Structure formats: C-alpha cells, structure tokens
Amino acid sequence: MPTLPPVPHGDRSLWLGYAGLCLLCWLLYAMAGAEWLRGGWRAWQAAWEATWNLGPPILLGTAVLPWVRRLQARPRPLPRRLVAHALAATAFALAWHALDYGMAWALFGLEHADATLAQQALWRSAWAVFIYTALVLGFGGTLHARRAHAAALGIAQAEAARTRAELSAITGSLNPHFLFNTLNTLILLTRRDPAAAERGLLGFSRLLRQLLDTQRDASDRVTLRDEVDFVRDYLAIEALRLGERLRVDWRVEPDALDALLPPLTLQPLVENAVLHGIAPRIDGGTVTIEAARSAAGGLALRIADDGAGAEAPPALPDGRAARPPAGPRADGRRGPGLGLAALQRRFALDYGGRARLAIRTAPGAGFEVRLDLPPEDGPR
Incomplete structure (x- = not known):
C-alpha cells in the first residue's frame, strides 16, 4: 500500500x-x-x-x-x-x-x-x-x-538545481565558443601578419587571465566596467584582422559602469555583430555598443551593426529562440549563432522572466539586439 x-x-x-x-x-x-x-x-x-x-x-x-x-x-x-x-x-x-x-x-x-x-x-x-x-x-x-x-x-529546490545546471551548461558553452572563434582569428593572423598575430596573442592571454581570475560561472556577477574592458580586448584582436573595416561606436554612460550583469553578456553579442555583420562585407561596417541605466534602475544594453541583417528568429514562450545555423547564409544574410540563442535561454532562466531581450533586424537593415536587465542588489 x-x-x-x-x-x-x-x-x-x-x-x-x-x-x-x-x-x-x-x-x-x-x-x-x-x-x-x-x-x-x-x-x-x-x-x-x-x-x-x-x-x-x-x-x-x-x-x-x-x-x-x-x-x-x-x-x-x-x-x-x-x-x-x-x-x-x-x-x-x-x-x-x-x-x-x-x-x-x-x-x-x-x-x-x-x-x-x-x-x-x-x-x-x-x-x-x-x-x-x-x-x-x-x-x-x-x-x-x-x-x-x-x-x-x-x-x-529541484527546479532551482535544474536551472543552475542548465545555466552552467550554457555558460560552459559560451566560453569554448568564444575561445574557438578567437583562436581562428589568431590562426588567420599568423598566415597574413605574424607581427600582428604576436600582438594578438598577447591580448588573448589577457582575455584568458580575465576569465581565470574571475572564475566566471552561472552564479557570478561582474560590473559592466569589467565587461566593457573584456570586450575592448576582444575587439582589439579582431581589429588586427579586419583593420579599418571594423569601426566601433561606444555609447556607454558613466553611471552605468557599476551596474552588475552576468559574465559574458556583451561579448557574444559583439562577436555575432563582428563575425556575421562586419567581417563578410568588403567595406566593413560599424558596431554600436550602448549602455545606460534604465528607468527601473536596471541596465539597458544595445548592440547593433549595419551589416546584411537577418530574419528575426521566432521567440518561444519560455524565452528560447529557434537556433538556425550560425554564419552567413547563401543569400548573404545570417542566423543568430550560438551566442544569441544561448543568451536568450540564459536570461530567461537567470532572471526568472524579468529580463527582456528584443531583436530588430531585416534583410539589408543590419542587426540590433536590445537587452533590459533588472536591477541587482549586489554580487551573488
């Protein structure tokens, strides 16, 4: 019984x-x-x-x-x-x-x-x-x-444990994804410009040191200032490969630099913009990075490029996005890639539905991602 x-x-x-x-x-x-x-x-x-x-x-x-x-x-x-x-x-x-x-x-x-x-x-x-x-x-x-x-x-408690495990898996997938793409960039540099490749390796070592020093995982929070520094080092490596074809427009308000956010929030979005919006174009393009405090005291981010654009992925009820193949398509446009799809799911889990990730794009009209994060009381 x-x-x-x-x-x-x-x-x-x-x-x-x-x-x-x-x-x-x-x-x-x-x-x-x-x-x-x-x-x-x-x-x-x-x-x-x-x-x-x-x-x-x-x-x-x-x-x-x-x-x-x-x-x-x-x-x-x-x-x-x-x-x-x-x-x-x-x-x-x-x-x-x-x-x-x-x-x-x-x-x-x-x-x-x-x-x-x-x-x-x-x-x-x-x-x-x-x-x-x-x-x-x-x-x-x-x-x-x-x-x-x-x-x-x-x-x-079981749901929280499952969520933490999924967040850790997503974060774990972002790190190798970023490292793999950066290594590919350095490999290309070694063939074209060994001196630039050496400078790139020095910058890459700084990126690795930042990753190891902060021990970033699913439960960490870092300041926007740290994320901006991390993205600057990443863009410096990409600039060695793309040269003047890569232009960056920074619009970060000073009072937003102390806001807290999950690690590797900006970098995957910027990486998508560079790899799929700027790199395929002969004349390159501009990546715009905006950050400001929201009216609710959280953080409003905007990452945009003036590349070929794409068809917006359909949003699912649980915050996940469809995951079309990464990289340029036959028509020259692109899918959102691993970073964007993972971030959509990550924020749906991490903030319990309070974070908002919106995509605005169209063929030939660039690709824009807006991210609104709720306020954080302090590091976790």
Missing part, C-alpha cells in the same frame, strides 16, 4: 498553537461562567470550573496528534478510516469519563462520582465526539499543509 511522504519534524510551532488555542478556550469558558458584579470569589469559581471541565480533553488532545500522524502515514480506504475514527472517538469519550470519574471520586467521594457520571454522561460523550473531530481536522489539516509545503519546497 502506498505511503505518504513523511511530515518534516519539529512540532514546536504546532504545539505552541495548540497551547494557545487551549488557553483561549479556557479563558472564554471562565469568562462565560464568571459573574463579575458579585465579587472576586465568583471569578475563582469560574476558573475552577473551566479547569475541571476542560482539563481532561486538553490533556487527551495531546494524544490525537500522533494518532492522526499514524493514520496519515499509511492511507486506508474511507470505510476503514471512518471505523478507526469512530473507535478513537469512543476511546476519547471513555477516557474523558474515566478521568472525570477518578477526580470526582478522589475529591468528593464515590457517591458524588456516580451521580456526576449519571448526570453528565450523555452531553459529555457528545462533547467528546465534537472535540475529537475538531482536533482531527485541525491536526490533520496542519500535517497536510506542512507536507504540501515540504513537497512544494522540494520541487522548487
């Missing part, structure tokens, strides 16, 4: 709530029985009656929690559960009668105990069933709620 997942341990808050509810019931009972206009002695009598009548069910109620937990641990068919509760309610009523009878016998004698039992047996049995039912519903509902909360927390 299937069993329910266990309820997390730690019943302190539950017992505190039970004690508070019992105290409230005791106070209401005492206040209802007190006649304040007749003097303080009536208040003491009301307190005694409240303790006498509510003490036994309060004590017996502490046994209901483990009983309910045991029933929930192994679910049974409804008829069997009803029978179990009927027997438990009967036992609860009998135990209440036994406690009341024993206290009356000890304090007032056997005859008084017999008379009290005969007088109060019916209504006390009814109250016992009512109180037992209330306790079962209260404890049972609390245990179900705690179990549901634990299950939801487990699902959330």
Whole structure:
C-alpha cells in the first residue's frame, strides 16, 4: 500500500498553537461562567470550573496528534478510516469519563462520582465526539499543509538545481565558443601578419587571465566596467584582422559602469555583430555598443551593426529562440549563432522572466539586439 511522504519534524510551532488555542478556550469558558458584579470569589469559581471541565480533553488532545500522524502515514480506504475514527472517538469519550470519574471520586467521594457520571454522561460523550473531530481536522489539516509545503519546497529546490545546471551548461558553452572563434582569428593572423598575430596573442592571454581570475560561472556577477574592458580586448584582436573595416561606436554612460550583469553578456553579442555583420562585407561596417541605466534602475544594453541583417528568429514562450545555423547564409544574410540563442535561454532562466531581450533586424537593415536587465542588489 502506498505511503505518504513523511511530515518534516519539529512540532514546536504546532504545539505552541495548540497551547494557545487551549488557553483561549479556557479563558472564554471562565469568562462565560464568571459573574463579575458579585465579587472576586465568583471569578475563582469560574476558573475552577473551566479547569475541571476542560482539563481532561486538553490533556487527551495531546494524544490525537500522533494518532492522526499514524493514520496519515499509511492511507486506508474511507470505510476503514471512518471505523478507526469512530473507535478513537469512543476511546476519547471513555477516557474523558474515566478521568472525570477518578477526580470526582478522589475529591468528593464515590457517591458524588456516580451521580456526576449519571448526570453528565450523555452531553459529555457528545462533547467528546465534537472535540475529537475538531482536533482531527485541525491536526490533520496542519500535517497536510506542512507536507504540501515540504513537497512544494522540494520541487522548487529541484527546479532551482535544474536551472543552475542548465545555466552552467550554457555558460560552459559560451566560453569554448568564444575561445574557438578567437583562436581562428589568431590562426588567420599568423598566415597574413605574424607581427600582428604576436600582438594578438598577447591580448588573448589577457582575455584568458580575465576569465581565470574571475572564475566566471552561472552564479557570478561582474560590473559592466569589467565587461566593457573584456570586450575592448576582444575587439582589439579582431581589429588586427579586419583593420579599418571594423569601426566601433561606444555609447556607454558613466553611471552605468557599476551596474552588475552576468559574465559574458556583451561579448557574444559583439562577436555575432563582428563575425556575421562586419567581417563578410568588403567595406566593413560599424558596431554600436550602448549602455545606460534604465528607468527601473536596471541596465539597458544595445548592440547593433549595419551589416546584411537577418530574419528575426521566432521567440518561444519560455524565452528560447529557434537556433538556425550560425554564419552567413547563401543569400548573404545570417542566423543568430550560438551566442544569441544561448543568451536568450540564459536570461530567461537567470532572471526568472524579468529580463527582456528584443531583436530588430531585416534583410539589408543590419542587426540590433536590445537587452533590459533588472536591477541587482549586489554580487551573488
């Protein structure tokens, strides 16, 4: 027979709530029985009656929690559960009668105990069933709620772990992708201009040092200033290959330089612009890099080129983009490449839907990517 997942341990808050509810019931009972206009002695009598009548069910109620937990641990068919509760309610009523009878016998004698039992047996049995039912519903509902909360927390933790794993995989794919393309650039330089290739290798070593020093992964945040420096070193290597064909228009506002963003945010976008928008053109072109604080306090980025343009990839509901082949097509236009497709998915995961990545392009009209990131409280 299937069993329910266990309820997390730690019943302190539950017992505190039970004690508070019992105290409230005791106070209401005492206040209802007190006649304040007749003097303080009536208040003491009301307190005694409240303790006498509510003490036994309060004590017996502490046994209901483990009983309910045991029933929930192994679910049974409804008829069997009803029978179990009927027997438990009967036992609860009998135990209440036994406690009341024993206290009356000890304090007032056997005859008084017999008379009290005969007088109060019916209504006390009814109250016992009512109180037992209330306790079962209260404890049972609390245990179900705690179990549901634990299950939801487990699902959330599993989803968070899955998201972190996917983000790490995406980040891990961006690093080799960037390194592979940069090495290809250096290989071309060694054939055309060995001196430029040597300068490029020095710049490439600085890029590698930045990657290793920051230990960038899916959970890191870096400042825009660091990203801009990283992109400048990358563009310096590309400029060795493209020369005057590569023109860069920087429009970065100073107050945006301290904004935080995931590592390797700008570089893949700039790389797409250079490799697919500028490099295929004989006369080259211009890459525009803009950064400013958004109205909400986040970061607004814009990377654009005046290349051949492309057909905009359709956005999927989860933020992923279709991944057409990277590089120029037969018609001279290009697809978004690995970097853009990975970034679309990355921001959909990393910011929980709060980041916005928009593409504006058309054949012959260049390629523009706008990225709006929400504000960050600090490095993670």
